Amino acid sequence: MSVPVAPGRLPLLGHSIPLLRERHAFTGALREHGDVVRLDLGTVRTYFVTNPRLVHELLVTKGSSFRKGALFDKFRPIFGNGLATSDGAFHRRQRRMVAPAFHKDRIAAYAGTIARAAADLAATWRPGQVRVVEEDAQAIAVTVVGEALFSTEFGGPAVEEVRRSLFTVLKQGMVRALSPSFVERVPLRANREFDAAVARMRAIVLDVVRGWREHGVDRGDLLSVLLMAQDAESGERMSDRQVHDEVMTLLVGGVETTALALAWTFHELGRDPGVERRVLDEVDAVLAGRPPVFADVAKLVYLNQVVNEVLRKYPVWFLMRRAVEPVELGGVPLPEGAEVVFSPHALHHDPASFPEPHRFDPDRWSPERAASVPKGAFVPFGAGARQCVGNLFARTEIVVTAATVLSRWRLVPVAGKPVRVKFTSAAYPSGLLMRAVPRT
Structure with missing residues (x-):
């Protein structure tokens, strides 16, 4: 049970480097100090905020009282002012314009791209071959998002540049965001590589945008939707820079989440033969040997439960909001400008919401059990007006990719090769080696 905090009696904790080395244990332990804990970083x-009910207030019922926090101030110069970093009226305008790109009809068409990308990669595997699973997951995610954004015949160079540069941007971006500003000016190799990768991606995206404007044809990709979108209230279209910023947001948000979820899905299936058997039986029954289509996603009920459990177990570490007016959470008055932090990882591992939180249990997402999960306890894509606009695309990609691979192959852990975990914004597997075994 969480401990209520009375106004004027807010627990105060200091910040230390040793604590941050065990950051997940640290953020998880904060719930012992109350629902809202003042923390000087x-x-x-x-x-x-440690209580899921108050997180729901923060994101949904009182969401209009908050904007993105200090962490996103650091991201904005790197990734631009896209949906992930923008605020206020501009964010609402951009969301209205971007949302049609993720309509179900569009995602149904992208499902074919997803299944083909997964099948093409799986076709290169050989029986008994040891695969570096996180690299395969990243390759599929980059191909899918890149081709969905830029039609293959028009944006081939852009897709190749995404493959080359995106993971340098992802891995170094969080390090830079969490570092003092002077660090980015130090002539380190990591800084040079990061700056070069950002510059290359910016240049290639703007080049594709200019090329599209010369032809002005809907090519069925996400970029076409962004460039043709008109704001319903003003009639305005996005500038080249605004389109660039939204593309960067979709690349960063669309690749990392799905790549990590795919890698951890195969890892968890390999660790639990019972769960794997249920998934394989369901995939065989639903697909009957054919490639998956969008309509199959809803039919793969148990696989969706597995994906939910992966998203619960391996979320981002923390997110921030900033109060734009005086507001109260859990009886604690927050002044305008207050920085508010919550940890999806801590919420997803709270035993009050998820008994035995470190155990991988897809059945906790069966309809009868999922209904008892408190609001605010499960936030893999955020919630409220700022919920990730691409969450249906991401879920579709994870399920369709997993079903495509599992209809042909099992991935078996390699004995004596335990997976290592690297933490940046989320838990990255490192050296996730699994052996490809063909399905008979």
Whole structure:
């Protein structure tokens, strides 16, 4: 049970480097100090919300009282002012314009791209071959998002540049965002590589945008939707820079989440033969040997439960909001400008919401059990007006990719090769080696 915090009696915790080395244990332990804990991170005073009910208030019922927090201020110069980083009226305008790109009809068409990308990769495997699963997952995610954004015949160079540069941007971006500003000016190799990767991606995206404007034809890709979109209220279209910023947002958000979820899905299936058997039986029954289509996603009920459990177990570490007016959470008054932090990882591993939280249990997402999960306890894509606009695309990609691969192959752990975990914004597998075994 979480402990209520009375106004004026807010717990205060200091910040230390040793604590951050065990950051997941640290953020998870904060719930023992109350529903809202004042936490001084260096010179920044923050309010850490540990109670899922209050997280729901933060994101949904009182969401209009908050904007993106200090972390996103650091992201904005790197990734631009896209949906992930923008605020206020501009964010609402951009969301209206971007949303049609993720209509179900569009996603149904992209499902074919997803199944083909997964099948093409799986066709290169050989029986008994040891695969580096996180690299395969990243390759599929980049191909899918790249081809969905840029039609193959028009944006081939852009897709190749995404493959080359995106993971440098992803892995170094969080490091830079969490570092003091002076660090990015130090002439380190990592800084040079990061700056070069960002510059290359910016240049290639703007080049594709200019090329599209010369032809002005809907090519059925996400870029076409962004460039043709008109704001219903003003009639305005996006500028080249605005389109660039939204493309960067879709690349960063669309690749990392799905690549990690896919890698951890195969890892968890390999660790639990019982869960794997149920998934394989369901895939065989639903697909009957054919490639998956969008309509199959809803039919793969148990596979969806597995994906939910992966998203629960391996979420991002923390997210931030900033109060734009005086507001109260859980009886604690927050002043305008207050930085508020919550940890999806801590929420997803709270035993009050998820008994035995470290155990992988897809059955906790059966309809009868899922109904008891408190609001705010499961937030893999956020919630409220700022929920990730591409969450249906991401779920479709994860399920369709997994079903395509599992209809042909099993991935078996390699004995004596335990997977290592690297933490940046989320848990990255490192050295996730699995042996490809063909299905008979």
